[in-house]
Amino acid sequence: MHYLLLYLKKVFTVDVRALALMRIGVGFVLLLDLGIRATDLEAHYANMGVLPLYVLFQNIWDPYFISLHTISGLWQVQAVLFLIAALFAFLLLIGYRTRLVTIISWFLLLSLQNRNLLIGQAGDDLLRMILFWAIFLPWGRFYSLDAQRANNPHPDKLHFGAASAAFVVQIMLVYVCTALLKNSPEWHTTGTALYYALSLDQVLMPGGKLIYPYSDLLQFLTLTTYHIELYLPFVLLIPVYTSFFRILVVGVLTGFHLGISITLFVGLFYLINLVSFLGLLPAPAMNWFDAKVLPYIQNLGYHLRRFSFKIPSPIQVRFNWPFSSAGKEGLIAIKEGLVISILLYVIWWNLADVPQINRSLPTNARWPGMLLRVDQHWGMFAPEVFKDDGWYILEGVTATNKRIDLNRNGQPETERKPESVVALFKNDRWRKYGENFLFVNNTFMRPYFCHYRLRIWNEAHHPEDRVQELRVIYMKERTLPNYQPVKPKREVLCICRP
Known part of the structure; x- marks a missing residue:
């Protein structure tokens, strides 16, 4: 058991500064997503648009869904909810009351996505899951107003726990499961999947047009893509030279998604993935960031930080903790157990979906996933590309x-x-x-x-x-x-x- 714990610490410890960078990126993506969606307030979220509430409830609603956005079919009400979500996304970006803001942002994102499932894509699932696991992560400890207010000169830079393991495993699941779902020969044998993908004019970008005529190159890129998705994530589980292997995984997957962004029209999917990789950056990378980049950012934000101390808190929450230190440890153990239980459930959900296992999730076991929206399916161009x-x-x-x-x-x-x-x-x-x-x-x-x-x-x-x-x-x-x-x-x- 001792050696197992040492192994888990080695592969699932994350740098809290990297988590903080990811928090900033997630806040930016939330604002960008809201901005894009807001251009279609009436079309996508109001009764005068393409999906009135009664049509939503009759055709694609799950009884365990929760959505504030279904309280009204007026676009004006949706606009108010969008503004509230944007406010909390900004507070998340600057790290103000981070844990509370994370919970609210996750709930508002869940609510928004539930309102119209017909426009959702895999990036939405990943963004929602990052926010969910972040509820249990200390991603407000650095680069935040909370850190400035705490006035702690030496906060812990490394974090290990159930939530850090869940975050790393979640990233792995995205790629391993999408590869397992791609069980058509065009992905792993004939290598024609990318040819068919770039034949789809609805998603073809200029970069894709450039490489489309070269069949041998497309075959090579198809087989490379499949093997990267299937095997590269397991590099994160190597317990030696972990910093090197983390940087290797982040570097390869970053190049992978940048390539996708110039060849295929996938919306914010590639950007959400890039933001998620920030949380994997190891301590050496963050030490370089602190030494080379952070001083310039601090100089730019000097006046904002001084002003932030004058902002009165709109929510004053003080706890007179009634528990002893043993009681606190018990609550922490309950939290860790809860996260582990949800992680195992998420793994079960994903593996039940892949054809190699072919064990569907029982109907009576699906409701927690739909309620918390930890349901996920990484079937990007799987099992084969649309023809x-x-x-x-x-x-x-x-x-x-x-x-x-x-x-x-x-x-x-x-x-x-x-x-x-x-x-x-x-x-x-x-x-x-x-x-x-x-x-x-x-x-x-x-x-x-x-x-x-x-x-x-x-x-x-x-x-x-x-x-x-x-x-x-x-x-x-x-x-x-x-x-x-x-x-x-x-x-x-x-x-x-x-």
């Missing part, structure tokens, strides 16, 4: 019988493929919505999207330019092997009228 690609045409017929494409700002309707399909999407939330729109199980989405686009077009245009009928058309292209050309097939998904 159905295409683009949308929103064919509107005006009173003068003109046929225009609302998806191209009212230009004459044409079936010609646009130069950039990605450019047709306002942001990745709309791209993900468009992806879910195609599934047969989601046909309930179609009339609400159609009527929403019809309404906002007519509200913004003069009577002669208003649309009398709108057809949501998908120009479907089935990707064939070896760059074979394919003729798009026109599919009418929905028709609506005012």
Whole structure:
């Protein structure tokens, strides 16, 4: 048992300064995510948009979900909740009342994501899980207003506990499980997965266009990707030269996600992963940061830090601890046991999902995961890459019988493929919505999207330019092997009228 504890300390100890950097990054990402989502307040979160509350409850709601964002279908109420979430995200970034703010930020993020599952992606799951494990981590001990107020000149720089182990294991699960879910030969045998991924014009970025013609390179990158995801995370469990191996893992995965960001349109997914890697940085990296970078940041923030001491605390919480030191240790043991239990549950959830084990999670065991939203599925391009690609045409017929494409700002309707399909999407939330729109199980989405686009077009245009009928058309292209050309097939998904 003694040697096991020494091993666990060796591989699961984290630098608290690295956690603090991750906290700052998470605060920034939360603000960025809220900013992007806020551009679609009515469309994605209000009853006048594409997913009214009654449609949410009838079709995709889980009885164990919790969401403040479902208290009203008014966009104005959603705007207030967004502002509250932004305030707490900023407080998290600067490290003010960090643990309390972390709990509130996690709850508000959970609430927001539950409001519209049709626009969610894997990055949302990871961001939610980072915040959840951070509730139990001391990531406000450095680079924060809390640290300034505590006036502790020598805080502990290293932390080991159930939550630090959970954080490291969570990062590992993201990559190992996505590799295990990719059980198609195109990932580990033929190496054609990246060819099919870059054939998807809905996610193709300029960097992807550059490498797409080179089949041998794509095969090499596919097999490399698969093996990096499957094996590299286990390097974190090597108990010797841990600092070196941490930097190696962070460096390789950082390059991996930067490569993804310039080849595939994945929204904030790559940025959330990069932020999560900050928490893995070892002590030597943080010593360099403190010596070389931190002095410049401190000089920039000097006046802000002085001002921060004058801010009266809006929440005064004082505990007269009624327990003895033994009682405190007992509560700490309860907390550690709780975190270990949830971690084991998360591992169970993930492993039950992979085909190699093929043991579905019992229905009566799923409710804790849905309640706390520790449910997760890392099926990025798994088990195989989608072969159905295409683009949308929103064919509107005006009173003068003109046929225009609302998806191209009212230009004459044409079936010609646009130069950039990605450019047709306002942001990745709309791209993900468009992806879910195609599934047969989601046909309930179609009339609400159609009527929403019809309404906002007519509200913004003069009577002669208003649309009398709108057809949501998908120009479907089935990707064939070896760059074979394919003729798009026109599919009418929905028709609506005012």
